[in-house]
Amino acid sequence: MAGQHFLFVPGPSNVPTRVLRAMAVPMEDHRSPTFPKLTLEVLNGLKKVFKTEKAYPILFPSSGTGCWEAALSNTLNPGDKVLVSRFGQFSHLWADMCVRLGFDTDIIEVEWGVGAPVEEYRHRLSQDKNHLIKAVLVCHNETATGVVSNIKAIRQVMDDLKHPALLMVDAVSSLGSIDFQMDAWGVDVCVSGSQKGLMLPAGMGVTCVSEKAIEASKHSRYPRCYFDYQDMLNNNAKGYFPYTPSIPMLYGLRESLRMIEEEGLDNILSRHERLAKGVRAAVTEGWKLSLCAAEAKWYSNSVSAIRVPEGVDAVKVIARAYQKYQLSLGAGLARLSGKVFRIGHLGDLNELMLMGAIAGAEMAMIDEGVKVERGSGVAAAMKVWQS
């Protein structure tokens, strides 16, 4: 088909041409004397994105999911107790991994559409007088529902209670698009990936570990090998990797970090906020539909999950958008299948690109019998972006 395909799933996101070009490199010796220059530039650049001076970024040739597993297997002992909340497919999958890896998993069940329940974390942690809970897990941006949680407030609860557990945060769909602060929020392990806010192809796990997490890893008896933090850190210190890294991906990351530096991380976060506001106006003011996120305080600036009216199958809207308009919208996951479609608005994006997604979703909805007024979403977004 002619023209450009519009990729608006909440990851993988659009990879800028600059990054694609930077990745077209011949292979080279990853043990050469000059290779450390590349490694050290990307690891140092990542520190700024994680907003850390003290913690250590680590890159695994995996996706974000590999970093979930690394977080657990490096810092905990077999059967340790972990506390996690579940309010969407991604928080579910991390909790499910804890169960499958044999951890004693205390799951706080939360309605899909709201975020991490700070007071319930307080309640369960305050009952844990003997500090059996070794890790507190939170999904920062639940990509399935378009809900962002308050990590700082959960840190505050842990501090109030002087609870020594490690704080582990999934920031796969927030790093580089929604404010995340490793040091200021006292995060011990942050888990992320290449294909969302970092504007890279899928295939690299990007994580960051605090001194406290590294210390815990020295005493952890959980079996691990490929994902061992210490092997990685020992090699990274000299600018190398314990095994062959994805060389094109490192060049791509170097370029995307340069782009982030040029635009400025805080400007990028504001851009995501502005773009998200336009999408939300299209949904609520233009189309008169509702978001899956139950209240404004949960609104995500990187993804919106949009509820279709009763009697409409969102799967058909998504298929129509794909086949007729070359637009990829995000599917409703698990229990949200058929009930929502998602617009990912993260990464290398501007107003007019997003206009394409809004217009395409609007046409696909009208085709599928949703009663939205033609042009209403586009007009509502224009109003926000022009003001």
Ligand SMILES: *Cc1c(COP(=O)(O)O)cnc(C)c1O
């Ligand atoms: C995309 C995503 C993941 C999964 O990451 P993969 O890179 O697909 O393994 C985990 N958590 C959240 C919040 C995500 O958005």
